[in-house]
Amino acid sequence: MRILHTSDWHIGRTFHGSSTLTALRGVLDALVAEVRTRAVDVVLVAGDVFDSATPAADCYTLLTDTLAALRDTGARVVVTSGNHDSAARLGFQAKLLRNGIHVLTDPAAIATPITIADEHGPVHFYGIPYLEPVLVRRLWPGVRTQAQALTRAMDLVRTDAAVRGGRFVAAAHCFAAGVEATPHLERDIQQGGLDVVPRAAFDGPDYVALGHIHGRSVLSERVRYAGAPLHYSFGERDKPRGAWLVEMDAEGLAEVQWIDLPVPRRLVQLTGSLDELLTDPRFIPDEDAWVSARYTDTVAQSDPMRRLQQRFVHCAEVRHTPAVRAAADTRTFTARVEAAGADDARLIDAFLAHVRNGQGASDDESDLVREVIGERVGAEAAV
Incomplete structure (x- = not known):
């Protein structure tokens, strides 16, 4: 069985005030093409499908089009909700979706898998939506942190999988111990470190597909983050965009490989005096990129954004970072x-x-x- 692990689409997110819908549609079209070309059997989307709990109508259109296109390839699709999503809005039409598209947003149904068979027998897919402790406490008294909630959820998964037997996969949306976040990007779902989920919580499944961190990350051979399909911050400009292709054989996890997805527009950070940024030929290749400019003039210059956008149409961020700073003067x-x-x-x-x-x-x-x-x-x- 071939499984494609993706996450954090963030449909509806803006980039420095610019819509990303068109760019994201192109990347998701490329993802659909990979699913078709590689004969993927199951697509796992590990949360943060939308960027907002109240997405606009055109966000629903993009999601519907993408899910339908994935299903048309012959793949089954399993989607869970993340901390950006409204589980109710994402899951409200789950029963109305086409056969083979599964949207899992109910914490009470965590131990009820989607079972898909291949030539070696069944594979059980357990979708764990983002678990807000205050909301799941009625189901699991005593739960106070997300780490406790994820541990309880995985205990339910392991118990059910042991009864059913065979191979099983889990998808979850959380901040796992040992992963490196992108500063100021992933919305904090921690409180004093108590909600960092220990890696031991994910013991058992043949593969664990995680979402929430926007850069790909390998916590172990079978526990991974796929990251987001688009760059949503200059801080992640050097991180590759793509998805994990997971191969399952009769014994369980056989192989995992990375599939690159296209980057619609490069992100670059340019540094120099304002005059250099405006005139230096070495920046010619960057004129069509998303630009974060750091100008090093000692004195702040007038209207730098407008002036830089005359050369870099997609200049989205300007910061004054003087190359020489005066010694600190503590006097008032x-x-x-x-x-x-x-x-x-x-x-x-x-x-x-x-x-x-x-x-x-x-x-x-x-x-x-x-x-x-x-x-x-x-x-x-x-x-």
Whole structure:
């Protein structure tokens, strides 16, 4: 049996204010093509299908089109919900879906697998939706953390699988111990580290398909994250996009290989002075990429985003990161003013140094300041 493990589609997510629906549709079309070409039997989607609990209508359209296209390849599809999804909205039409498409969002049904047979016999697929402790406490009294909830869910899975016999696979959405998250990207589902799920919780299944982390990760040969199909942050720009192709034989897990998916538009981080970013030929290959610009001028420049977008149409982020920073001055601004003395020109120079990373007035600026001050003094004397 061939299983394709994917997750974290985040349908409806924006990238720095730009819609990602068109790009995601192209990537999911490529995923469907891989499923068809490689004769995949089962597609597992491990949570965060949508980016929001209240997705827009066109998000449902993309999901419906993709699920139907996957089913048309002959593959069965098993989908679980993640922390971004509304389990109720994602699962409300589960019973109305085409035969062979299974949306699993009910914690009470965790121990009821989707069973799919191959030439070696049955394989049981257990879908574990994202388990919010406060919501599952009525089912499992005493559960206080997500780690406890996942452990309880996996205990139910192992117990049921032992009765049924044969091979079995689990899909879950969580933050597992030992995985590296993308800073500021994956929405925190931890509280003081108590909700980090220990890897031992996933002992037993022939394969565990995890979702929530946006970069691929291998916790063990049989416990993996597939990551997201699109880059949703500059922090993950160097992480590959794709899915895991899992081969099962009569004994269980036989082989796992990575399948790359296309990247609609590269993400790059460019660093240099603003003038270099605007004119240097070495940045020509990046002109059509998503750009995060770091300009290193000592003084903040005016309107850098507009100016950079004249060259990099898809510049989405600009940060001022001076190459040289002034030594830290712990004095208050009032103390700096007092130290500068009563001369107006010196006070202005002190203020400029305060707001411009230690750089006071240039020679031209000093001349202009003194000219203005002189005109002001002359005007007051004439009154």
